[in-house]
Amino acid sequence: MEISAKYSPAQTEDKWYQYWLDKGYFRSVPDNREPYTIVIPPPNVTGVLHMGHMLNNTIQDVLVRRARMLGKNACWVPGTDHASIATEAKVVAKLRAEGIEKSSISREQFLEHAWEWKEKHGGIILEQLKKLGASCDWDRTKFTMDSDLSEAVINTFVHFFNKGLIYRGIRMVNWDPEGQTAVSDEEVIHKDTPSKLYYLNYHLSNNGVASEEYITIATTRPETIMADTAVCINPNDSRYAHLKGKKVLIPLINKEIPIIEDDYVAMDFGTGCLKITPAHDINDYQIGIRHNLAVIDILDNFARLNEKAIILVGEDRFVAREKIVRMLKESNHLVKEESYNSQIGYSERTNAVIEPRLSLQWFMKMDQAAESALRYITEDKIKLIPDKYRNTYRHWMENVKDWCISRQLWWGQQIPAWYSPSGEVFVAPNKELALEKARLSNPQITSDQLKQDEDVLDTWFSSWLWPISVFDASKPGFPEREPNSELAYYYPTNDLVTAPEILFFWVARMIMAGHEFCSDLPFKNVYLTGTVRDKLGRKMSKSLGNSPDPIKLMEEYGADGVRVGMLLCSSAGNDILFDESQVEQGRNFSNKIWNAYRLVKGWEIDHNAPQPQGSERAVEWFSSLLSQNIELINDHFDKFRLSDALMTLYKLFWDDFCAWYLEIIKPSFGGKIDFTTYNSTITFFDKLLRLLHPFMPFITEELWQNLEKRESGESVMISQMPRCYSYSKEIIEEFEIARSVIVNIRNIRQSKGISPKEQLTLFVKGELCKNMYVIVEKCANVTKIDDMNVKESNSTGASFMVGTSEFFVPLTGMVDKAEEIKKVLAELNHLQNFLKSVNAKLNNEKFVSNAPKQVLDMERKKQSDANTKIEKLTFLLKELE
Numbered sequence: 001m002e003i004s005a006k007y008s009p010a011q012t013e014d015k016w017y018q019y020w021l022d023k024g025y026f027r028s029v030p031d032n033r034e035p036y037t038i039v040i041p042p043p044n045v046t047g048v049l050h051m052g053h054m055l056n057n058t059i060q061d062v063l064v065r066r067a068r069m070l071g072k073n074a075c076w077v078p079g080t081d082h083a084s085i086a087t088e089a090k091v092v093a094k095l096r097a098e099g100i101e102k103s104s105i106s107r108e109q110f111l112e113h114a115w116e117w118k119e120k121h122g123g124i125i126l127e128q129l130k131k132l133g134a135s136c137d138w139d140r141t142k143f144t145m146d147s148d149l150s151e152a153v154i155n156t157f158v159h160f161f162n163k164g165l166i167y168r169g170i171r172m173v174n175w176d177p178e179g180q181t182a183v184s185d186e187e188v189i190h191k192d193t194p195s196k197l198y199y200l201n202y203h204l205s206n207n208g209v210a211s212e213e214y215i216t217i218a219t220t221r222p223e224t225i226m227a228d229t230a231v232c233i234n235p236n237d238s239r240y241a242h243l244k245g246k247k248v249l250i251p252l253i254n255k256e257i258p259i260i261e262d263d264y265v266a267m268d269f270g271t272g273c274l275k276i277t278p279a280h281d282i283n284d285y286q287i288g289i290r291h292n293l294a295v296i297d298i299l300d301n302f303a304r305l306n307e308k309a310i311i312l313v314g315e316d317r318f319v320a321r322e323k324i325v326r327m328l329k330e331s332n333h334l335v336k337e338e339s340y341n342s343q344i345g346y347s348e349r350t351n352a353v354i355e356p357r358l359s360l361q362w363f364m365k366m367d368q369a370a371e372s373a374l375r376y377i378t379e380d381k382i383k384l385i386p387d388k389y390r391n392t393y394r395h396w397m398e399n400v401k402d403w404c405i406s407r408q409l410w411w412g413q414q415i416p417a418w419y420s421p422s423g424e425v426f427v428a429p430n431k432e433l434a435l436e437k438a439r440l441s442n443p444q445i446t447s448d449q450l451k452q453d454e455d456v457l458d459t460w461f462s463s464w465l466w467p468i469s470v471f472d473a474s475k476p477g478f479p480e481r482e483p484n485s486e487l488a489y490y491y492p493t494n495d496l497v498t499a500p501e502i503l504f505f506w507v508a509r510m511i512m513a514g515h516e517f518c519s520d521l522p523f524k525n526v527y528l529t530g531t532v533r534d535k536l537g538r539k540m541s542k543s544l545g546n547s548p549d550p551i552k553l554m555e556e557y558g559a560d561g562v563r564v565g566m567l568l569c570s571s572a573g574n575d576i577l578f579d580e581s582q583v584e585q586g587r588n589f590s591n592k593i594w595n596a597y598r599l600v601k602g603w604e605i606d607h608n609a610p611q612p613q614g615s616e617r618a619v620e621w622f623s624s625l626l627s628q629n630i631e632l633i634n635d636h637f638d639k640f641r642l643s644d645a646l647m648t649l650y651k652l653f654w655d656d657f658c659a660w661y662l663e664i665i666k667p668s669f670g671g672k673i674d675f676t677t678y679n680s681t682i683t684f685f686d687k688l689l690r691l692l693h694p695f696m697p698f699i700t701e702e703l704w705q706n707l708e709k710r711e712s713g714e715s716v717m718i719s720q721m722p723r724c725y726s727y728s729k730e731i732i733e734e735f736e737i738a739r740s741v742i743v744n745i746r747n748i749r750q751s752k753g754i755s756p757k758e759q760l761t762l763f764v765k766g767e768l769c770k771n772m773y774v775i776v777e778k779c780a781n782v783t784k785i786d787d788m789n790v791k792e793s794n795s796t797g798a799s800f801m802v803g804t805s806e807f808f809v810p811l812t813g814m815v816d817k818a819e820e821i822k823k824v825l826a827e828l829n830h831l832q833n834f835l836k837s838v839n840a841k842l843n844n845e846k847f848v849s850n851a852p853k854q855v856l857d858m859e860r861k862k863q864s865d866a867n868t869k870i871e872k873l874t875f876l877l878k879e880l881e
Contacts, residue, residue, distance in 0.1 A: 003601075003706055007594035007699065009558030016701045017130060025068075025717055026135045028075035030489035036067035036074045037493040039467050040136065041506070042144060044083035045118055046090050049128040049550045051532040051540055051578060052499065055570060058563045059527065060497045061134050062642060065694040067494075068135075069721035075490055076135060077470045078126060079142035082118075084412040084459045085179045085187075085349040091117050091411065107410050107454075114411050128551060133559050133697045135717070142470045144462040145413070152469045152478045153413045153462045154429050156513075157405075159479055161427045165365045166405070168417075168425070172285045173359045173404050174345065177303035178352035181408040182361055184458065185401070186505035188354050193344040197270065198222045199335040200328060202231060202248040205256045210249050215240070215259075216335055218270030220342060221280070222328060223321040225250055226309045228257055229293040230276040235261040237272050251333040252324070253310050260291050282356050295358060303355050317355070362406035362415060362455070369512040370400040376511055376521050385527045385640045386573040389500060396504045405458045412456030419451050426450070464509035467493050467522040479517040487518075496523040500573065503528065527640050530575040532566075537577060553583055560696040561587035564646065567695065571643045589650060590699050593692070596658050597703050599666075600681055606672035614774040615677040618664040621735040622684060624727035625656060631724040633691065646695050653688055660739065664775060682707060687722040737802055738772035744800040745780040748809055752798070759783045763791045765872075766805025799824075799876050804868045806876075824877050828870060835866040 004011075020026060028035075038060055043053060060076065068074040091114045092102050102110060126141065142149060160166045173182040197218045203210035217231065228250050233240040243259050250257060264287055265274045278288030279297040288295060298309035303317045311327075312320045328334040345354035374397035376382045377390060384390055406415060418426045418434040424441065428434040431450060438445045462469075472478055472487040483491070492514065498507060507526055514522035533539055540547035553562050564586030570576050629652045636645035665681065667673045686707055693700040693716050704716035741762075749756060759781055765788035768776070773785050788808060797811040841847050841859055848856065 003594075003598065003702075005598070007558075007590055009560065009590075009698065010555075012702045013131070013133070013559055013698045016698055017133065019701075020135065020715065020717065021138070023713060023715065025715060026076070026137050027139055028073055028137050030486060031073055033071065033073040035490050035494075036064065036070075036072040037077070037490045038064055038075070038495055038497070039077045039470055039493055040079060041496070041498045041502075042079045042081040042142075042463060042466065043125050044086050045080040045122040045143070046083055046086045047080075047125045049125055049132075051547060051550060051566075052529075053125070053129075054132065054550045054562065055529055055532055055566050055576065056497055056499070057129055057132060057134050058566055059529065059570075059642060060495075061132070061563075061697070062567070062694040063495055063497070065135055065697060065717060066637065066721065068717060069690065069693065069719060071720065074135075075137055075140070077140045077142065078129070078134070078136035078138060079144070079466075079470065080122060080126065081459060081463055082143065082145040082412060083349075084407055084409050084456055085176070085181060085183070085347075087114065087118070088409050088411040089179060089350060090121075102410075110410050131551060131554055131559060133563070135697070140470065144459070144466075149462065149465070149469050150413050151429075152465055152472075153457060154416045155478055156465060157416055157457065157461070158427055158429055160364060165368075166362060166427075167365070168360065168362050170358055170360050171363065171402075171404070172282045172356055173361055174347075175301075175303075175355045175357035175359065176347040176350055176352050177301065177355055178350040179347060179409075180301055182359055182404050182406065183347055183349070183354070184404055184460070184505060186502075187348045188345040189348050190343045190345050192341050195220050195340050195342045195344070197338040197340040198325065198328075199271065199338070200225070200251060201333050201335055202251065202275075204243075205247040205249050208249075208254075208256055210254070215243065215248065215273050216271045217273045217275050218338075219275055220340065221277075221321070222324045223305070223312075223317055224277045224280045224298065225275065225324070226253055226255075226305075226311065227277045227279050227296045227298040228255075228275045229278055229288065229296060230257050230260045230291065232260050232262050232265050232274045232276050232287060234263055234265040234267045234272065236263065237265075237267045239272065252327055252331065260287075260293075262287050262290065279358055280356055285356075285358070297358060299355060299357070361404050362417075362453075363402040364405050366400045366403050366512075369516070370397045370508075372515045373397055373508050373511040376515070382511065382521050382523065383525050384503075385525060388573060389503060389528055392500075393503060393508065397508065403458075405461050406453075406455040407458055408454075409456050412459065413462060415453040415455050415457060417453040419453070420445060421449055460505050460509060463506060464513045465517075467491065467496075467510055468513065468517055483518065491518060492521050493523045495525045495527060497527045497529065499531070500528045525640065528573050530570065530573055532576045532578050535577050535579045537575075540578070548578075548580065553580075557583045557587040558590055558698070560590050560699050564589055564650075564695060567643055567646050568650070569643070572640055589654070590696065592654055592658065593696075593699060593703065596653075596662065597685065597707075599662065600678075600685060601706075603667060603678065604672040605675050605678050607675045609672065609674040611674045611676040612774075614778050615665045615674065617735075617771055617775055618661055619677060619680045620728075621731050622656065622661045623680075624729075624731050625735075626652070626684065626687060626722075627724045627727035628729070628732060630691070630722055634724065649688075649691055649695070653692070657684065657688060660779075664779060690716060690719055690722055693717060734769040734772050735775070737768055737805070738775050740802040741768060741776055741807060742779045744802065744807065745776075745782065745809060748798045748800070748811075752811065754811070756781060760809050760811075761786070763788045763808040763810070764805065765789075765807075767803065768805060768807075801869055801872065804865055806872045808876075821877065824873055828873050828877070831866050831870050831873070835863065835870065838863045838866065 040060065041056065064074045064076045094117060095102060095113060157166065174185065174188050176183050197220060199216050199218050200222065201214040201216055203214045215231065231248050233243065244261065246259050247256050248259060249255065264283065265272065276284045276287055276293060278285045278293055278295045280299065296308055298305055299317060300306045305312050305315050305320050307313055312323055315323065325334065346352065347354055374394060377384060377393055384393065416427060416429055418431060420438055420442065426434040426437040428437055431447065431452065434450060435447050438450060468487065468491065471490050472484050496507065510522045514520055531539060534546040538546055562583045565583030568585065569582050629648055633645045633648050636648065665673065665677050686704065689700045689704045697717065701716050745760065762776065762782045762785045764785060776782055776785065788806065791808060795810045795812060797809050799806065799808045838859055842863060
C-alpha cells in the first residue's frame, strides 16, 4: 500500500485509536492467561492533563502494552478521584460567579450543583489520555464517588470503628482557612518564605502592674500575643535563672502570664525566651500539655481575630499583624525587626497559609497498620524503584501519627456517624442501622432525632481502597465478605507508577488496606517517577507560565514524538529538566522510521537474483545483533530502566539498522534487491516495529499494517513481542572491527579531501575477519584488502589502528608526507604520556597491593596495548621518514 511521503500524526493517531477501541483490544476479562494488572493513580476529577500526567501515563502504557504483547492478560483500570477540597472549591467559585453563596443553600442543593459540575468537567482528563494513546480498559472506568465505591468507603469506616481504631477527639490539626477544612500533614507544602522576627519587650509583673524590668522575646507571629498563656525559658539558661517563678504582662492587653521552664527552648535562637501560644502552634500545644496551660483560641474558621483576642476583633490575621506591629511600636514594646526566612506551611489545594488549630475531628490510629506496611518493604515483598526511597518510607512508618480523616466539606463520603439529642454517637453504614443501635439505649428515640455528622471523609480514605475496590466494591458487603472472582484473578496488581510525594499518604495506605482486607500486598513494584521541571530546574506551574500544554505538544510533534522525548530523558525517581528539543528529537525519530520504511518498500525485488555475499554477512550480523539487543532490552525492563530500553532501541534502529544494515544491503542506483535479503529485511523491520510499539504505538501500527498484507482484525498491539534467540557474539565483534575500519577510512577521505568515489587499497596486519572484507570493500569503496607484508616499503599513505590491529591505506600522490609524520608524532606523544601514567600506578607498591585483581588486570592490559601501539607507530614513523 502506498503511503505519504511525510509522516502525519494527525492522519494516523485518531484512526488507529478508534480501531483499537472498536476491536476491544484494551478490554480484559479473567481467563486462563497470566494477568498483568495496573490501576491508574486516579487524577483529580478537576484536573486537566499536565506534563507529570504525560510522563506517568506514558510509562504505564509502555508497561501494559508490552505485557499484552508478551501474551499476558493485560488490564489497566482507569478512573478519577473526587478530590474533595479541590472540587468543592471549584463548585463554590462557580456558584459565587452566579451570585450564590454556599451558606445560602442546603447541602442537597450544593451536591446537585457539584454532580452537575462533575458530569460536565470530570471526564476531560481521561479523554486527553486517549490522545496520548493510553490503552486503558475504558469499560472499567471508575470514580471514587461511584455508589459502590462509596459504599465500600462507608463500610471501611464502620469496620475500623468497630475494631476501636477510629475515634473522635480534639487535636491540633492543619487548618485551611480558605478551604474551610482540616488537611493532613502530607497535604501541607512547606515553602521557604521571607518573613520577619519581631523582638518584643514583656514587662515583669509587680502584682499586675508593669515594672521597669522586662524580658525580650522574638516571634514571627505578633498577632497571636493575645493568646499567650506563658513565657518559657530553658532551665539550663543562666541568663534567665533569676526569672524563675515570676510573671510578665502581655503587651497591649496587660494580661498576667507565668514564666515557665522547658528544655524545648533553644538557647541560641532569638533571645532564648519563647512565648507559648498553645492554641496556635503544635509545639506550644505540647508544652502547654506538659505544664497544664490554658488554651485560648483567638482565631475563627476564616483566620480572623475573634472576641477572645480582645483587640482588633474581626481583622484578618495578616492585616492584624501589620496593625499590631504599629501598636507595639507606638507603645514602645517593639524593640526591632529582623528579616528572616522560615518554612511556612501552605495548603496543597488552595495555597492558603495553614493555621495550626485545635479542632474536634475524627482520627484513625495508625501504629499497627504502619508496622505491617513497613514489613512489606523491609522484607522486599514490595520493591520501591528506585531503592533510595526505602529510608524515607521507613522514617515515615516509624514516626507515623494518627490520621485525621474528617474534612469540613460537603463533597465526599459523609461520615456514617449519627448523634442523639443527648450527644451519644452511633456509627453504622446507614441511618436505619444507626437507629437500631440508638434504640438499644433509648427505645423511644425517633429517626428525626438522629443527626448525621456534617463532615466528609478525607479523599485518601477512599483512594487507599483503589486497587481493591475497583474490582470488588460492586458486590454488597465489602469489606466483610469473601473477595469476588475478579479480585481473586487481578489482585494483587503488578506495578504501580506514581510520584514520590504521595509515597506515604497514598502508596503506604494502600499497602495498609491491602494487608487489612486481602492479607496480601496490593502491588509488587512501585515505580516512582521524578518531577518534570523546566530547563532552569523550576517546577512547572501555571503561575510561572513554564508548563507547555501537552495537547498542543502532541498536535505539533505527534503523540509518539512526545512519548519518546519524555522517556528518553527520564529515569525512575530522577527529576526531568524538560526542553522542547526533547520532543523534537522524538518527532525526528518518528520521521526516521517513516523514511526507512519508504526506502525499503521502494526497492524493486529480483526474485531470481542470488544473494550477494555482503548482504548475506549483513543479515547474519544484524540477526545476531537484534537478538543481543532484545536480551538487553528485556533486562532493562526487568530492572525498570525504561529510558535505557528505549535508548537501546533508538540506537539499534537509527545507527545499526538505518546507518549500517540498510546501507550495506541497498541495491546500486537503478538496481534491484534479491528476494532473500529483502525478505530478511522485512522480517527485521517487523520485529523492530513490534519492539518499538509500547513506546510508539501509533506510527508502529500504521507501518506494521502496511508492511505486508494483514488479515481483518490484526494489530501490532496484539502481536507477539520478538524473542531473543541464540546469537553469535563473534559475528557481532567481527562486524564492530569492520565498522571501525570503515569509519577510519571515511575519516581519512574527509581529512585528506579524497572523494568517496576514489577507489582505495587497504593493507592489514592483525584482526580483520575475511568474512567482513566484502563489507569493508562496499562501504569504504576499497578495491583490494591485502596483508601488510606485501605493502611496498616506500609507500606513502595513512595508517590507523583498531584495537591492536594495524591498517594502512596507500595514498601516493594524494597526501602530504610531512603532515602525516606530524600526526604520527602527536599520537606517539599522547600514547607515551598515557603509558607513563599507567606505569606509575603499576610501579606503586601501595596501589598494587591494595587494588582489586580486576583493576590490576585492566591496568596491565592498558600497559600491554599501549606498548603494542607505540611499537607499531614507531615502525610506521621510520617508514614515513
